[in-house]
Amino acid sequence: MPEAQQHLAPASLEEVRDGLASAGYLASEAAALVSFLAYKLDKPVLVEGPAGVGKTELAKALSRYAQRPLVRLQCYEGLDEAKALYEWNYRKQLLRIQTEAAGTAWQDVQEDIFSEDFLMARPLLTAISVKEPVVLLIDEIDKTDQEFEAMLLEILSDFQVSIPELGVVEATTQPLVLLTSNNTRELTEALKRRCLYLWLDYPDAERELEIVRLHVPELPETITRRLIEIIHMIRNLDLKKPPSIAESIDWARAMLLLGATDIDRSLFDRTMSIIVKHRTDLDVVAERVGVKLDDGVLGQVRPG
Ligand SMILES: Nc1ncnc2c1ncn2[C@@H]1O[C@H](COP(=O)(O)OP(=O)(O)OP(=O)(O)O)[C@@H](O)[C@H]1O
Ligand SMILES: [Mg+2]
Numbered sequence: 001m002p003e004a005q006q007h008l009a010p011a012s013l014e015e016v017r018d019g020l021a022s023a024g025y026l027a028s029e030a031a032a033l034v035s036f037l038a039y040k041l042d043k044p045v046l047v048e049g050p051a052g053v054g055k056t057e058l059a060k061a062l063s064r065y066a067q068r069p070l071v072r073l074q075c076y077e078g079l080d081e082a083k084a085l086y087e088w089n090y091r092k093q094l095l096r097i098q099t100e101a102a103g104t105a106w107q108d109v110q111e112d113i114f115s116e117d118f119l120m121a122r123p124l125l126t127a128i129s130v131k132e133p134v135v136l137l138i139d140e141i142d143k144t145d146q147e148f149e150a151m152l153l154e155i156l157s158d159f160q161v162s163i164p165e166l167g168v169v170e171a172t173t174q175p176l177v178l179l180t181s182n183n184t185r186e187l188t189e190a191l192k193r194r195c196l197y198l199w200l201d202y203p204d205a206e207r208e209l210e211i212v213r214l215h216v217p218e219l220p221e222t223i224t225r226r227l228i229e230i231i232h233m234i235r236n237l238d239l240k241k242p243p244s245i246a247e248s249i250d251w252a253r254a255m256l257l258l259g260a261t262d263i264d265r266s267l268f269d270r271t272m273s274i275i276v277k278h279r280t281d282l283d284v285v286a287e288r289v290g291v292k293l294d295d296g297v298l299g300q301v302r303p304g
Contacts, residue, residue, distance in 0.1 A: 009039050016065075025054070025061030026211050034198040035062060044156050044177035046141075046192060049200035052244025055180040058200075059137035062176060069130075071175070072137045073123040075144045081151060085161060086125045089118050114165035124152075128159055128171035136175040141191075142184045149191050156194045203245065205232055211245055216252040223255055226263050231275065233292075234285055243275040251275050265293040 010016045016039070017032035027035065035058070038045045047055045063070035073084055093113040100109050121129060127136040141149070155161060159171035179195065181187060203211065209228050216224070228248065235242045243251075251274045260267060268290060276285050 010036060012036070019065040020058075020061050023061040023064035024214065025057060025065075026207060026214060027058070027061075028200075028203065028207065031058060031198060031200065034196050037196055038176055038178075041196070042174055044179060044195045045198055046179045046181065046187070046195035047198045047200055048181045048183050050202070050242070050244060051182055052246035053200045053202060054245060055200055056137065056139055059135055059139075059178040059180070062178070063135040063137075066135065066176065068132065068176065069134045070137060071123050071127045071130075071134045072139060075138065075140045075142075075148075077143055077145075079144050079148060082122070084122050084124050084148070085151070086122055086163065087120045088114070088165075089120050093118050116166070119163070119166070124155055125161055125169065127175040127177075128155065128161065128173065129169060130173060133173040134175045136177045138177065138179040140182060141179045142181040142187065146188055149188050153190055153194065156191070202235060202242070205229070208232075208245060208248060212248050212252045215249045216256055219252050219256045220261075223260055223263065224252060227252055227255060230263065230268070230289065230293075234275065234289055237284055237288055239276070239281045239284060240278045241276075241281060247275040263293070265290055268293050 010019065013032055013036045016036040017027055020027045020032065020035065031054075034045055037043070047058060049055055059072075060070060062068075096113050096118070097109060119125075123136070124138075127134050138152070141152075156177065159174055161169045163169060179191075202208070205228050208231070209224060212219075212224055212228065213221075231243055231248050231251070251271065254271055254274050255263070258267070258271070269286065272282060272285060272290075276282050
């Protein structure tokens, strides 16, 4: 690791956790530990877990905390090397050939047009060839296919890229790499072996309360508590898509806008679609949770 990078590397796990908190991310013990180790061991981190639990945000927060630019590769089906790694600038190459005086040896032109001047770096190449180290986020890797994963292995283990016409491009700086996955398919063992692993799950009530408070500090504490209590109850139902942290935050924002002083049945019914987004789930939640609100089983709002 270059000296400058070493200098900025955190000295302890607590330093990372506090640093992330000051960057607006309340990390679990596991998330803080893996982030710390990623720094120290120079290993990529594979973050898996349900939607909306803070996988992408962890990378963004690490970038803010470490004061490194974020280079993001958003994965999708059909993503290929040309969009992820590098691409030759054909237009520029063509112009170069056209401006070449007749009679120039093809060999000379060829050497020229396959030089770095004609290369367009895409996120992966950018992340290892910039001067200052970055945080590289490879988001939703499970959307790509296994061939793409195989291509990634060279970068993740050796921090280099082989370009047939140019040779091997070695990393000038080492990025902090985070890969996220929603688990829509099993990733290859080869990829997993090269990464540290973090499973992010829904947080416990106390931490989620802190997270929502951080995002919506103006909402009265009692309402925030009640809201989290209801969210956790909904998560325990067998739903197609349980509400995530993202939905808790949205719901809290809505409560604030509506000036809610309590979450009663009527308000719940009107705002339920902010947290539950499947037709069948809505029915289940209305029946199981709405009724409890009617009965007052969820109890009176506890003082904060
Ligand atoms: N630990 C946390 N501290 C602060 N905010 C958080 C935390 N976890 C999640 N959030 C917030 O929750 C929201 C959702 O997070 P994020 O987009 O990172 O989820 P995700 O896991 O990447 O979801 P998806 O799989 O749908 O992409 C964001 O607004 C983020 O700021
Ligand atoms: Mg995400």
